[in-house]
Amino acid sequence: MNGAFAASLARFGSVALFLLRVLRACGPALARPRLIAHQVYNCGARSLIIIMLCGLFVGMVLGLQGYDLLARFGSESALGVAATLGLLKELGPVVTALLFAGRAGTALTSEIGLMRATDQLTAMQMMAVDPMRRVIAPRFIGGLIAMPLLAAVFNVIGIFGAQLVGVTLLGVDQGTFWSQMQNAVELSDVNEGIVKSLAFGVICSLLAVYEGYNAVPTAEGVGLATTRTVVASSVMTLVIDYMLTAAFLKA
């Protein structure tokens, strides 16, 4: 038990030190926007289909469950508010982060791990190119940019899904659905979601590049690293989500 605690503490420290190294490499990496744009495409655009599909279904489920719950109090007209707040503040950032870890995070980890296994990172160092600047930092920044954008897409599609079920299927009035939403949802609610997905973007991208960079350079090692990326990203996303939610409610 004690050993396991020490090991996880050591891992936490090593991730934190790695973050410092990544941040130091971010300055020079920012000077090369094309590399970053490529990674935004890799992490973001390629995750778009799965994000949109999941957003639609999460929104539709919210429509069903929200209607069922609100109808018990005779306040079906608040369905638009309920679904939107749920998506903006919780489901949008969290589900996007979980999907990101599974879709983009694993891809990042295995790509970097295989680059290490095939000596590509060492070769770069031998060519006097710092892999932290050329490979790691652009991927980290790319993931960081992609996450809030994906969450925004998820939210928009999700609200559309809730409207599809609530208004078209269950007969909530179109006008009240949108006008109640417009009245009740504040800019601060939107900001809360953005802050959350930025935080998740840091965590998921960081863990993905960390695990890849430190993967044992064998087929088995890269496989294990990929698994660790998904597990650690998902757990950390949910833990940090709780902490941020508590902080926002207190503020």
Place this chain on the structure above:
Amino acid sequence: MTRDLVVDVRNVHYGVGSRKIFDGVDITVERGSITAVMGPSGTGKTTLLRLITGQVAPASGTVQVFGDDVAAMRQRALFALRRRMGMLFQNGALLTDLNVFENVAFPVREHTRLPEPLLRRLVLMKLHAVGLRGAALLMPQELSGGMARRVALARAIVMDPEILIYDEPFVGLDPISMGVVCRLIRQLNDALGITSIVVSHDVQEVSSIADRSYLLAGGKVIAAGSSEELRATPEPAVRQFMEGNADGPVPFHYPAGDYRAQLLGSEDLT
């Protein structure tokens, strides 16, 4: 100033954990020569390259390249030094997300702001030198082992290095590719005035091109000299390696406990 030394390895000791790899190794490389480092697998040939390129530091002793102590360098100085070196990795280590042309262009794009038309000509010239100008648009996955190594060679020479380091350049190549790589090493060395260090255990190929060879075994240099001198050495350990005998001073068996006791007894395999 007697000889113009590019690399000077002096009395280097190095180990990983409790395992000793080098126990007082001295190696010198003269400018413009091809120096071979030979030895059985696992004698630390690749480790020697890592010492020379500053990827690891020796426990004691010094490694000097161009007269500067490599182990004392910080990253900036080390990167400046590495821009004067090219290295060919065993498996090529081509960047798998870039095609052949972009792989060769990679160091140039990273270190210079060469205009595109000039860069294009430079890369095509280097690819032509290794005979793969026609493969410029292929991806690394589409290359054979020999072709990948030649592309990596083109990449290694694109910045016009002063030292070119080859890590096992002949492993896993068919006889034709082997001959091609052999000829390229000699040609590049003579035509571009590069100093070459070749690490290999292919005695035949290396002997045919090396000006001077070192034979490593048991953490020490056990023989040094030209290929003829090495072949004429009476020392049993040298003879075993040069002639490829299975048993000799380098034992066939990895160190193990008593055979009889292990078979008949119930001892653990420790």
